[in-house]
Amino acid sequence: MNTSEIVKTLAKRLDKPQSEIKTILSTVTGIFKEHLGNHDRFTIPGFGTFDTAAHNPRKSYNPHVKKMMLLPKKIVAIFRPSKALRENVK
Amino acid sequence: MNEKISFDQIINTLVQRSSLNKSFARLFLKEMTTVIQQGLLRDSIVNLTGLGIFKLRNVPARLGRNIQTGESFTIAAHRKVLFKPEKHLREYINKNYQHLKATYFDDQDNFNFAGEYLTKNEKTPDSAIFNGAATESRVEPSKVEEKAPVTESQQDDFKAAPSQNLHLKEDENSRSKKTPIIITLVILISILLLYLQFSDDEGADSSQPKPIDPAVKNLEQVKKSNNSPVKKKNSSSIKKAVQASIPHKTGVGDNLWKLAFKYYSDGYLWPLILQANEDKISNPDFIAAGTTLSIPEVLNKTKNKLLAKGHLLAYKEYKKRGDEDALNHLYVAYKLDKELVSASSSNIDVTDIQSMKEQFSIKS
Numbered sequence: 001m002n003t004s005e006i007v008k009t010l011a012k013r014l015d016k017p018q019s020e021i022k023t024i025l026s027t028v029t030g031i032f033k034e035h036l037g038n039h040d041r042f043t044i045p046g047f048g049t050f051d052t053a054a055h056n057p058r059k060s061y062n063p064h065v066k067k068m069m070l071l072p073k074k075i076v077a078i079f080r081p082s083k084a085l086r087e088n089v090k
Numbered sequence: 091m092n093e094k095i096s097f098d099q100i101i102n103t104l105v106q107r108s109s110l111n112k113s114f115a116r117l118f119l120k121e122m123t124t125v126i127q128q129g130l131l132r133d134s135i136v137n138l139t140g141l142g143i144f145k146l147r148n149v150p151a152r153l154g155r156n157i158q159t160g161e162s163f164t165i166a167a168h169r170k171v172l173f174k175p176e177k178h179l180r181e182y183i184n185k186n187y188q189h190l191k192a193t194y195f196d197d198q199d200n201f202n203f204a205g206e207y208l209t210k211n212e213k214t215p216d217s218a219i220f221n222g223a224a225t226e227s228r229v230e231p232s233k234v235e236e237k238a239p240v241t242e243s244q245q246d247d248f249k250a251a252p253s254q255n256l257h258l259k260e261d262e263n264s265r266s267k268k269t270p271i272i273i274t275l276v277i278l279i280s281i282l283l284l285y286l287q288f289s290d291d292e293g294a295d296s297s298q299p300k301p302i303d304p305a306v307k308n309l310e311q312v313k314k315s316n317n318s319p320v321k322k323k324n325s326s327s328i329k330k331a332v333q334a335s336i337p338h339k340t341g342v343g344d345n346l347w348k349l350a351f352k353y354y355s356d357g358y359l360w361p362l363i364l365q366a367n368e369d370k371i372s373n374p375d376f377i378a379a380g381t382t383l384s385i386p387e388v389l390n391k392t393k394n395k396l397l398a399k400g401h402l403l404a405y406k407e408y409k410k411r412g413d414e415d416a417l418n419h420l421y422v423a424y425k426l427d428k429e430l431v432s433a434s435s436s437n438i439d440v441t442d443i444q445s446m447k448e449q450f451s452i453k454s
Contacts, residue, residue, distance in 0.1 A: 001126075001129030001130075001132065001133045001135070001136045001137070002136075002137045002139075003137065003138055003139040003140075005129070006122075006125055006126070006129065006136070006138065009125050009128075010118075010121055010122065010125055013121050013125070014117070014118065014121060023108070024104075024108055024110070024118055025122070026140060027104060027107050027108050028104060028118070028119065028122065029138065029139070029140035029141045030107075030140065031100055031103050031104060031107075032141055033140065033141070033179055033182060035095050035100075036175075036179065036182075036183050037182045037183055037185070038093075039092050039183070040092065040093045040094070040095045041092070041093070041094050041095065042094070042095035042096075042097070042099075042100060043097060044097065044100075044119060044123055045097060045120075046120065046123055046124075047123035047126070047127075048171070052092075052183055060192075062194070065194065067194045067195070068194070068195050069192050069193060069194045069195065070192065070193050070194075070195065071192050072187060072190030072191065072192065073187050073190065074184045074187050074190075075183050075184050075186070075187065076175075076180070076183065076184070077142075077173070077175040077179065077180065077183050078173075079144075079171070079172075079173030081171040085123075085127060085171060086170075086171065088127060088131070089127070089130055089131065089146060089169050089170075089171055090168045090169060
């Protein structure tokens with residue numbers, strides 16, 4: 001399923017034009033992105049929690065070049081599905 | 091930074107930005123999540139532009155254990171939701187550390203520099219963040235100020251520690267450099283002494299038995315008893331033949347037959363290799379990969395004698411393990427060089443000789 005399909009089904013369910021749904025959806029994803037960019041944590045009830053975590057710098061081995069290397073610190077996004085989603089998807 | 095945003099806050103920002111009423115915003119988010127869930131159940135993958143991909147992964151059933159009771163139970167096979175953020179989102183989240191790239195080191199020593207690199211790199215973005223926080227939030231500048239010196243001192247400690255370690259390492263290095271030199275010197279001196287002794291022995295009496303090989307001993311005893319000049323020539327040629335050898339590093343799947351076939355184009359000559367590498371091969375049926383064997387170059391005159399010795403060695407090894415092939419090897423050795431077998435009868439079971447003679451109907 002891709003974004004256009006999501007927009008179509010949402011438009012059908014909410015009885016709204018697709019263009020409107022599209023703008024709302026992009027606003028929602030924009031809010032999510034903003035919060036994740038601020039490294040905040042937020043929960044959508046019945047869906048899951050979005051969070052960020054810092055990966056500390058670590059030594060690693062590149063098997064292709066056969067050399068040790070240092071991977072720098074980075075911050076990654078994390079999604080923890082809620083119990084309801086986990087159970088439904090099982 | 092790192093705050094918990096409530097669902098209401100998200101709804102409020104959505105209402106502010108899209109001029110919807112609150113209840114519809116709530117409904118929209120709820121419907122959105124249900125649609126995503128349905129999409130996951132239908133296609134097991136949902137691609138939401140601007141956020142990322144939600145995916146289902148199959149997890150096979152596995153054995154688990156109750157930590158408290160120690161009972162084992164099966165965790166049923168199930169599906170798991172994965173979320174992979176878009177590249178753009180990933181970069182946006184990691185914007186503070188975006189400039190850092192993975193670096194390679196060549197040696198183990200460079201890891202010290204790596205430690206410094208770590209602290210340095212942590213320093214720049216963190217300090218930037220702290221400064222940013224100070225300018226943005228005027229509520230708690232004192233806290234920020236308190237935090238900053240602590241981190242600095244920690245970094246100083248970090249920096250000091252590797253340098254001390256470096257000094258220690260240098261000392262260790264100098265010690266470790268000295269020890270191998272001493273060892274090599276001792277080895278060299280011992281080799282020299284041994285060589286001198288040998289040369290003296292040879293100069294005094296060329297027919298003295300060497301303590302290396304019992305088979306060679308026996309051969310030389312035979313020569314002594316015969317004392318014929320022809321045999322002496324033979325012995326010298328044998329020595330030459332043994333000396334002129336090709337080194338061969340064994341690989342996986344090598345065996346004596348293969349090597350013999352490769353170097354002599356005759357697999358039946360494998361006892362020659364066994365004879366030349368008596369100290370390296372403990373089991374003629376198996377050669378450890380990675381050992382360097384010396385493959386002797388054999389002249390036709392000396393072939394039989396060496397081959398007989400090799401077969402005798404093979405006989406000994408097989409005899410140790412109670413293999414039936416032992417008798418065959420003894421027979422071949424006997425066929426090739428009767429004197430050698432009779433001379434080294436101390437190493438051979440008398441019963442074996444008798445049974446060998448019976449089996450192959452040899453008249454004594």
